[in-house]
Amino acid sequence: MRHVISVLVENESGVLSRVVGLFSARGFNIETLTVAPVGDGETSRITLVTRGEEGIIEQILKQLNKLVPVIQVADLTEGPHVERELMLVKVATDRDTRAEVLRIADIFRSRVVDATTSSFMIEVTGDSSKLDACLALLTPLGVTEMVRTGLVALSRGEKGMVNKASHP
């Protein structure tokens, strides 16, 4: 099953390689990975998507917790949460397809962030399935390049990991 795991870590060099190294050394898979500093810059938050049986996910959570610079680990898929991903997609266009591309961009509430006489660049945000759907419609029209950030996610409600971490 797919799991979205959020990891709050000390913002110091080498932490990401500890996390990634743990996955590769133990044969766990990472589907997407995002990382950036949060709050005062002393901590970073890693969001990763992985798949596995219950036992594997339990091991992943425990192994992550065991890493010394890891402050907190949560499996967001255990409760209600919001997922977002950002995609930039470049579509080659001609006279026949330009209007269609704009229409699709509109349907997905995405924005055109660059345009030339023969191309558009579109920024789409949403959960991963929305991005997949948008891409599926744009691909036949001539996608030349695209990039996705991977997932970021937060649990719903007022409580979260940062609050807990700042009051050790």
Next chain:
Amino acid sequence: MTGAQIVIQTLLDLGVDTLFGYPGGTVLYIYDELYKNKHRIHHYLTRHEQGAVHAADGYARVTGRVGVAIVTSGPGATNAVTGLATAHMDSIPLLCISGQVPVALIGNDAFQEADTVGITRSCTKHNFLVRDVNDLARVLREAHYIARTGRPGPVLVDIPKDVTVAEAEYVHSAAEPKIRSYRPTQIGHIGQIRRGARMLQQAKKPVLYVGGGAVLSNASDELFRLVEGLGFPVTNTLMGLGSFPAADERFIGMLGMHGTYEANMAVSHCDLLVAIGARFDDRVTGKISVFAPHATIIHIDVDPTSISKNVKVDLPIVGDVKQVLGQLNELVHAPEFQSARPDVSDWWEDINGWRKRECLRYTQGPDVIEPQYVLQCLHTVTKGEAIIATDVGQHQMWAAQFYGFQKPRRWLTSGGLGTMGYGLPAGMGAQVAMPDAQVVVITGEGSLQMNIQEFATCLQYHLPVKVVILNNGYLGMVRQWQEFFYQRRYAESDMDVTPDFVKLAEAYGALGLRCDKVADVTATLEKGLAYPGTVIMDFHVNREANVYPMVPAGAGLSEMILI
């Protein structure tokens, strides 16, 4: 103070008075300070960095303190890797200080540069690169703290050369470091422990399966008290030997691949398995699907990742073994528990039936020395009180089966990584820690040659380590597997050329003794052990002796090959 002075002062403040190491360019400022402080901190120069780390490991295993090793950058650090990995697998508290090229050169492929933090990331509990001298004291204190708390392990601190020259103010601190992201659980959850006590009370066929965690947390007294309160059988893993006295009638021997018939049958038939500081290694469980198939499992361990990693556990109790057993003992020794103490007499009848199989028996004929006989004689001559360090292979398993450990921290062996070459340097470290103790290294002619250079270190520091070689001219365990599973095709396991170990000992300035007669075994041991200095005793034993019983890899524990 300079960085180098801070290193020494911090170590002294942490109570470190013994180091094992090997100098080199990037650690010369630290060595210069060591020279100036040699009255306060003793450095032992090994002949190889691997030897230094194993020696620190042996020191840690017998004392329970953090062993400290110091190596230079590049090849010094890479040579230390096997020692770190060995300590990591066996959860040994270790602090390894490595030199690094100056900060400005890091990443430039400088002379003797290696990405030490990168290389050692997966074989240490944690590691640090100190870029700023102002962080140095804090990092060393944190490293020492991380090494010895929770599930212990090796921690490496990589220090660039310029950091050892730079200056910073040194502030003495005796306080335990506070690391917000590192807070291991010590005390067991009382609700879980109560549930555990109820399960103990209902057991009809229980087994306590005790591993190295009981040794590491100094829980032997608590374990003994628990067994007194329960009357249950105890089996040890290889790493747990000595945590419970081998001569006690409730001890049923080691379990696993070369465990006793009674231990493995008991685990295969038990209804309650209590794993205490043990991690269900594949050499213990055999085929997982038929491991303790009828049992409810309680697992006590300080490391949550060990729980339900290999075997699904019914009741996990996370905490330090000593603490948890103390908590459990309060319940078990309470009158309400004792008045309804579980009756396990039928279970003991089953176990004593399996015991009658005498799975460790062997026959000592008049001519060829059997390796098991040497170990039994060694036990007699040393009264079972020696500190035993081993290498890896048949001799290791025979030592585990036949020496009979009565107390913890007297058995030094590479259980997890299986490192040939561990025994001599580890025994050397143990002898440094316990100058008056009888330290015996049991080894094979193959293993000994992997780190034989440390013999020189023993001589240099007058360490009276006694080396007992069970010499069969083979990589014995490899040969045994080839005999059993590869139709006797002894590919590259026949060591035809070995040195004359007597002459070799003499070349180093030590005593060398050879023994190839059954009648001389005891006399040779007595002579060697009585000698005040370093000794090699070379026992030429039955070339084709095998370790029995054996569970073939991948088979279930009840499918044993018996003699």
